[in-house]
Amino acid sequence: MTSTDHYLDRAVARARLGPARDRNPRVGCVLVAPDGEIVGEGHHRGAGTPHAEVAAIAAAGGRARGATAYVTLEPCAHHGRTPPCTQALLEAGVAAVVYAVPEPTASATGGAARLTRAGVAVEQHPHAASYALVADWARAAALGRPHVTWKIAGSLDGRVAAADGTSRWISSPESRADAHALRARVDAIVVGTGTALADDPALTARTPEGHELATQPLRVVVGRRELPAGARLRGGPSPVLHLRTHDPREVLRVLVEHGARTVLLEGGPTLAGAFWAAGCVDEVLSYVAPVLLGSGAPAVPDLGVGTLADAPRLRLVDVARVGPDVRLRLVPAGAASEPGPASLLPTTTRSLQED
Ligand SMILES: NC(=O)c1ccc[n+]([C@@H]2O[C@H](COP(=O)([O-])OP(=O)(O)OC[C@H]3O[C@@H](n4cnc5c(N)ncnc54)[C@H](OP(=O)(O)O)[C@@H]3O)[C@@H](O)[C@H]2O)c1
Numbered sequence: 099m100t101s102t103d104h105y106l107d108r109a110v111a112r113a114r115l116g117p118a119r120d121r122n123p124r125v126g127c128v129l130v131a132p133d134g135e136i137v138g139e140g141h142h143r144g145a146g147t148p149h150a151e152v153a154a155i156a157a158a159g160g161r162a163r164g165a166t167a168y169v170t171l172e173p174c175a176h177h178g179r180t181p182p183c184t185q186a187l188l189e190a191g192v193a194a195v196v197y198a199v200p201e202p203t204a205s206a207t208g209g210a211a212r213l214t215r216a217g218v219a220v221e222q223h224p225h226a227a228s229y230a231l232v233a234d235w236a237r238a239a240a241l242g243r244p245h246v247t248w249k250i251a252g253s254l255d256g257r258v259a260a261a262d263g264t265s266r267w268i269s270s271p272e273s274r275a276d277a278h279a280l281r282a283r284v285d286a287i288v289v290g291t292g293t294a295l296a297d298d299p300a301l302t303a304r305t306p307e308g309h310e311l312a313t314q315p316l317r318v319v320v321g322r323r324e325l326p327a328g329a330r331l332r333g334g335p336s337p338v339l340h341l342r343t344h345d346p347r348e349v350l351r352v353l354v355e356h357g358a359r360t361v362l363l364e365g366g367p368t369l370a371g372a373f374w375a376a377g378c379v380d381e382v383l384s385y386v387a388p389v390l391l392g393s394g395a396p397a398v399p400d401l402g403v404g405t406l407a408d409a410p411r412l413r414l415v416d417v418a419r420v421g422p423d424v425r426l427r428l429v430p431a432g433a434a435s436e437p438g439p440a441s442l443l444p445t446t447t448r449s450l451q452e453d
Contacts, residue, residue: 105130105168106198106225112141113150113170113231119285119316119357121145123235127154129165129192137161149174151183155190163191170228172201173209184209187218194219198228202236234285237438238359243350244285245438247381248363248370249277250397257391258367263296272421273385275306276443280383282311283439285358286339288349290369291321300330301338301364310335316356320349320369346376360439371398374410381438382412382428385420418444 099107105128113126122142127150129138138161140153148156151173155162167173173183173195187195195218201207214220237245251269252258259265267274281287281303289299301317302310314336322342325331331338339356341349346369353361363373373379384397403409412428415437419425427440 101134102168102196102223103225105136106170106196106223106228108136108139109150109168109170110225110227110231112139114141116141117144117357119359121354121357123171123232125150125169125171125232127151127170128168129154129158129162130168131161131165132193137165146179149180149183149186152180152186155186155192158190164193166194166196167192169195169197170225170231171199172197172207172222173213174201174206175209175212176206178206182209184212184216187213188216192218194221196221196223198223198225199232199236203239234359234439238354241380243347243378244353244358244361245380246350246361246363246373246378247280247284247383247438247440248365248373248379249280250365250370250382250384251277251387252384252397253387253389253391253394255390255392256396257394258365258397259296259395260391261393263395265297268389268391269385269387270421270423271306273387273423273425276420276425277383277385278303278305278311280362280440280443281315282313283442284315284360284362286316286318286353286356286360287362287364288318288320288353288369289364290366291319291323291325292368293364293366294319294321294325294329294331295323296366298330299364300334302334302336315362316353316358318349318353320344344372346373346378350378362439367395367398371401374398375401379430380433381440382426382430383440383443384426384428386424386426388422416441 109126109128113124116124122145125142127140131137138154138158140150142150175182175184210220287301317338319340411431413431416427
């Protein structure tokens with residue numbers, strides 16, 4: 099490991115102290131004197147607060163002069179809610195800047211060029227942990243909204259509930275555990291009021307034994323009907339947002355306000371169909387259970403496909419056996435977005451050989 103990697107690792111560790119769910123990315127900065135001593139460290143504590151570079155400079159005081167700044171993200175060059183970090187670095191007399199991830203947003207880019215023009219030695223150093231730190235934020239910034247994974251648990255014939263509305267449990271305990279691991283990785287879980295009323299879900303991330311995991315997503319219900327007083331969603335460990343709208347883009351806009359970059363859409367068919375029709379699905383995670391229902395709700399309502407040539411196509415990215423079920427991960431054909439949170443699930447939990 100080079101000393102650059104060492105200092106960037108340390109900057110990542112600092113960055114992780116910042117909020118995981120925020121409008122801004124987590125960023126860390128370490129200031130190192132020419133003799134290798136760390137003279138200041140800082141991280142970003144959330145939108146509207148000083149950026150990591152400014153925090154590190156404040157910690158270093160006069161010792162920032164002549165130091166090298168190691169930053170996980172390219173210093174910004176724009177006046178947002180706070181002044182540009184490039185200006186703070188120049189005023190502090192920092193001699194060199196090493197950053198890992200180039201600034202992906204058009205509004206804040208240009209920091210490295212500005213520092214170079216001012217005579218600072220600037221280097222971009224590829225650093226995997228710094229990229230991982232901002233992957234969700236950068237993907238959402240590119241999409242202009244949170245990334246949406248639509249999860250389906252369906253029968254072999256594509257039904258997500260039986261004729262009487264029961265859907266517990268179509269998929270196996272293994273598939274449910276798999277999906278709970280994903281719940282713990284996303285910022286928000288979204289269902290419609292139809293699902294909230296039919297299933298009374300808790301929408302928490304739990305272990306197979308039913309224990310709540312340490313990281314819980316924001317729980318979101320979409321629709322105009324009220325939840326009954328005793329609904330499980332009225333309790334639980336994380337906030338519940340009830341959005342009385344039918345517009346998926348409005349839902350995602352509100353979720354951006356809450357700092358969400360990744361969303362798990364858990365249905366039901368009406369809401370999922372609306373998200374699909376609005377072009378707001380980036381990834382599909384479909385658990386296909388070896389069961390036939392013959393009737394009951396299909397995974398989506400009528401999409402207006404009159405003939406096969408008009409049917410929306412998806413691209414299969416991954417297939418895995420999960421217990422007795424098959425898990426498919428797909429993206430809409432032609433989708434350009436980066437792999438979503440479901441790509442972090444184990445790719446193959448068991449072989450496809452008959453056992
Ligand atoms: N197996 C699975 O993967 C799975 C997953 C989820 C649900 N399910 C099953 O699906 C069934 C529920 O289906 P569902 O379609 O009623 O559930 P849903 O999609 O969760 O909820 C539908 C309701 O959401 C509101 N809504 C939000 N956006 C809308 C829009 N753009 N257009 C129309 N309505 C909108 C409406 O309620 P308001 O009148 O309140 O506005 C609507 O009645 C249950 O049987 C449940 O068990 C299965």
